Amino acid sequence: MKHSNRILPLIVFSQFCCTSLWFAGNGVMGDLISTFNLKASALGHLTSAVQFGFIFGSFLFALLTITDRFPPSKVFFISAVIGAIFNLCIVFDGNSFKSLLLLRFLTGFFLAGIYPVGMKIASDFYREGLGKSLGFLVGALVVGTAFPHLLKGLSDVISWKLVVYFTSILAVLGGMLMLLLVPNGPFRKPITKLDFSIIYKVFKVPNFRSAAFGYFGHMWELYAFWAFVPVLLTSYAMINPKTNFNIPVLSFVIIALGGVACICSGYLSQIFGSKKVAAISLALSCLCCLLSPLFFMFDSEIIFVGFLIFWGMVVVADSPLFSTLVAQNARPEHKGTALTIVNSIGFLITIISIQLLNSLKSILVVNYLFIILAVGPMLGLMALCIKKKSVNNLSINHS
Structure with a gap:
């Protein structure tokens, strides 16, 4: 396709700009607490509000089949602008805990028109090599996820309000780039009428179910690991007092x-197939969960950090590949809805696993806490391998 070489960088850059509403917003949560004299418990509530907003928004977007009925670039742009406005509103001096909670929820709601929609746009342009394309897209998201940890390390240098202004401007810029420079893809097949049943019809395809449930197992582990990386580093430092960790910077590097x-898994999927590479990555991250207590016993902080870096890589390497499999095993006219509903359920699962670890933290020794995360990858592997027919590059029967 003409100009296809420039489309992927535009999608990746626009996606990164717009999802900064999520990442940098989480990075200034501590400043919100101190500025508005909120209780320490407000931190968890404000962080969860974004997640719940995204879950509710993505479910509603899927139910109303918005991305499959309307031009996705326009949906992306409108969501980016509205999300930027709600993000900007948190700097107003008159905010209270309730108003901040609502603003973060609404920001998360409109992020549902950005993250899964960006993947939908990429799948409309790239049928062959979709795994590689989504590898770049999700890779940018992962770097953005790590960004708040870096911001925390620079909190004495950059004003939190400046971060909010900057991310809101970035989001509008990303939305405008998508609207003006990224047209409808050649593989887009829009639907013309509202159909509430699509969100469960997509799960009737066995290979789609296999990919979706593999993704759910992956999500059980992924965000819980990311959330607890600082806890892992802090716990190791407590066991080994001579350790001198810069926890925010190390957390950034690991994530x-x-x-x-x-990006690497996207390229590998071109050689070995998305399903095989996703399964290997899922198995390796499962192994990391099970072996995690052993690495607390090493006196060498290099070995411990090296293990966390390896875990941080394999825990997310399968993410773009599961999205690839989901897109490939949905009808072309249902891809947007399929990606959105799978994202909605996946992020709901992340809240459950994070809250479970948070509850168990006061009961279990931290060294053994992360073994429970292995349950997700195990179930994901079972779901992924339940069909003998490969879900990778499957041709859908549209009759």
Whole structure:
């Protein structure tokens, strides 16, 4: 396709700009607490509000089949602008805990028109090599996820309000780039009428179910690991008092290198297939969960950090590949809805696993806490391998 070489960088850059509403917003949560004299518990509530907003928004977007009925670039742009406005509103001096909670929820709601929609746009342009394309897209998201940890390390240098202004401007810029420079893809097949049943019809396809449930197992582990990376580092430092960790910077490195892993897995999927590479990555991250207590016993902080870096890479390397399999095993006219509903359920699962670890933290020794995360990858592998027919590059019967 003409100009296809420039489309992917535009999608990746626009996606990164717009999802900064999520990442940098989470990075200034501590400043919101101190500025508005909120209780310490407000931090968890404000962070969860974004997640719940995204879950509710993505479910509603899927139910109303918005991305499959309307031009996705326009949906992306409108969501980016509205999300930027709600993000900007948190700097107003008159805010209270309730108003901040609502603003973060609404920001998360409109992020549902950005993250899964960006993947839908990429799938409309790239049928062959979709795994590689989504590898870059998810890789940018992963680097963005790590960004708040870097911001935390620079909190004495950059004003939190400046971060909010900057991310809101970035989001509008990303939305405008998508609207003006990214047309409808050649593989887009829009639907013309509202059909509420699509969100469960997509799960009737066995290979789609296999890919979706593999993704759900992956999500059980992924965000819980990301959320608890600082806890892992802090716990090791407590066991080994001589350790001198810069926890925010190390957390950034461990999570951000997962972005590199996404790009690498995208290229590997071109050789070995998305299903096989996703399964290997899922198995390796499962192994990391099970072996995690052993690495607390090493006196060498290099070995421990090296293990976390490896875990941080394999825990997310399968993410773009599951999205690829989901898109490939949905009808072309249902791809947007399929990606959105799978994202909605996946992020709901992340809240459950994070809250479970948070509850168990007061009961279990931290060293053994992360073994429970292995349950997700195990179930995901079972779901992924339940069909003998490969879900990779499957041709859908549209009759």
